[in-house]
Amino acid sequence: MKLRLASITVGTSLAFALDQSSGKSRVVLPSKWETGRRFALARILGDQLAYRGRDALHAATHAYTYRQRLQRSFAAELLCPYEAVDDFLQGDFGTEAVEDAAAHFNVSTMTVQTMLANRGEISKDGLRDVDAEAA
Numbered sequence: 001m002k003l004r005l006a007s008i009t010v011g012t013s014l015a016f017a018l019d020q021s022s023g024k025s026r027v028v029l030p031s032k033w034e035t036g037r038r039f040a041l042a043r044i045l046g047d048q049l050a051y052r053g054r055d056a057l058h059a060a061t062h063a064y065t066y067r068q069r070l071q072r073s074f075a076a077e078l079l080c081p082y083e084a085v086d087d088f089l090q091g092d093f094g095t096e097a098v099e100d101a102a103a104h105f106n107v108s109t110m111t112v113q114t115m116l117a118n119r120g121e122i123s124k125d126g127l128r129d130v131d132a133e134a135a
Contacts, residue, residue: 015040015060017048025058035108039075046074076115080105085112086121093122 017025027044029037043060050070051058060071080101088101093116102109110127117124 015044017044017058019048019056019058033108035102035106035111038079038106039108039111042075042078043071046071046078050074076107076111080107080111080115082115082119085115 013030015028015030017027019025025048027041029040031037031040040060044058047058047060047067047070051067061068085101085105088104089097098112098116099109102112105112113122113127116122117127
């Protein structure tokens with residue numbers, strides 16, 4: 001699959017890609033933050049790979065569906081692979097180390113925290129039940 005972006009729009013409330021003719025997609029990214037836009041774009045890419053040819057609209061919503069969970073997992077692993085984060089942190093899961101890792105991988109601290117919590121490295125108690133980039 002060849003992904004070419006026809007245009008990127010920033011400032012709406014919903015991230016999505018709308019497949020157009022000739023293998024092009026119109027991409028809309030809502031976040032004013034670079035980390036949020038990168039995460040949304042990675043989610044859309046994951047959705048296009050998983051649902052290739054099935055849907056023309058690939059939305060990255062805040063819903064808690066299997067599809068959205070797949071998108072978030074794909075985006076997190078693409079942008080900051082667990083093994084690389086683990087190597088970077090070297091067992092230090094403190095606030096400052098997590099913030100440094102987030103800055104290094106250009107993702108939100110919530111993305112790193114969620115990844116660590118999902119792998120059992122830190123407690124899930126402190127995490128809010130929200131989309132990793134919506135926080």
